[in-house]
Amino acid sequence: xxxxxxxxxxxxxxxxxxxxxxxxxxxxxxxxxxxxxxxxxxxxxxxxxxxxxxxxxxxxxxxxxxxxxxxxxxxxxxxxxxxxxxxxxxxxxxxxxxxxxxxxxxxxxxxxxxxxxxxxxxxxxxxxxxxxxxxxxxxxxxxxxxxxxxxxxxxxxxxxxxxxxxxxxxxxxxxxxxxxx
Numbered sequence: 590x591x592x593x594x595x596x597x598x599x600x601x602x603x604x605x606x607x608x609x610x611x612x613x614x615x616x617x618x619x620x621x622x623x624x625x626x627x628x629x630x631x632x633x634x635x636x637x638x639x640x641x642x643x644x645x646x647x648x649x650x651x652x653x654x655x656x657x658x659x660x661x662x663x664x665x666x667x668x669x670x671x672x673x674x675x676x677x678x679x680x681x682x683x684x685x686x687x688x689x690x691x692x693x694x695x696x697x698x699x700x701x702x703x704x705x706x707x708x709x710x711x712x713x714x715x716x717x718x719x720x721x722x723x724x725x726x727x728x729x730x731x732x733x734x735x736x737x738x739x740x741x742x743x744x745x746x747x748x749x750x751x752x753x754x755x756x757x758x759x760x761x762x763x764x765x766x767x768x769x770x
Contacts, residue, residue: 698761 694764697764
């Protein structure tokens, strides 16, 4: 019986050790299960963050592509505006040159006008202002008779002054029309 008791005590000690080991294992299992749950949640969050990050990077790529397209469009617009600016500068330069030519011709024409305004005064003191009648004196006499009798034919009277002025104005007009347009 002593050996049975001893066996019993050894077996009870073994059972206690196994219970203790089992409690320790349950505690380790519980701790591992809690850690696994935390890791599972972290993995889920990481997957969610990864999806979010993937979507955000797709948005960034889309925005960058849109920005590149806008930059290309703006670059083409800038190039077009630069070409337009060059063309307008060339037109402005042409207009400036034409204006200078016009001012120069105006200055020369103003000198000619002042000479023309002095011309009648000078011509009054000469015999150039005598009327010249086409067809001679005979036609002039006929015109005077027709005029006195009320016939509607009017005499055509030209003066050498009018001819000189017309010639001068025609030359000036030819100069003005000869300017580049």
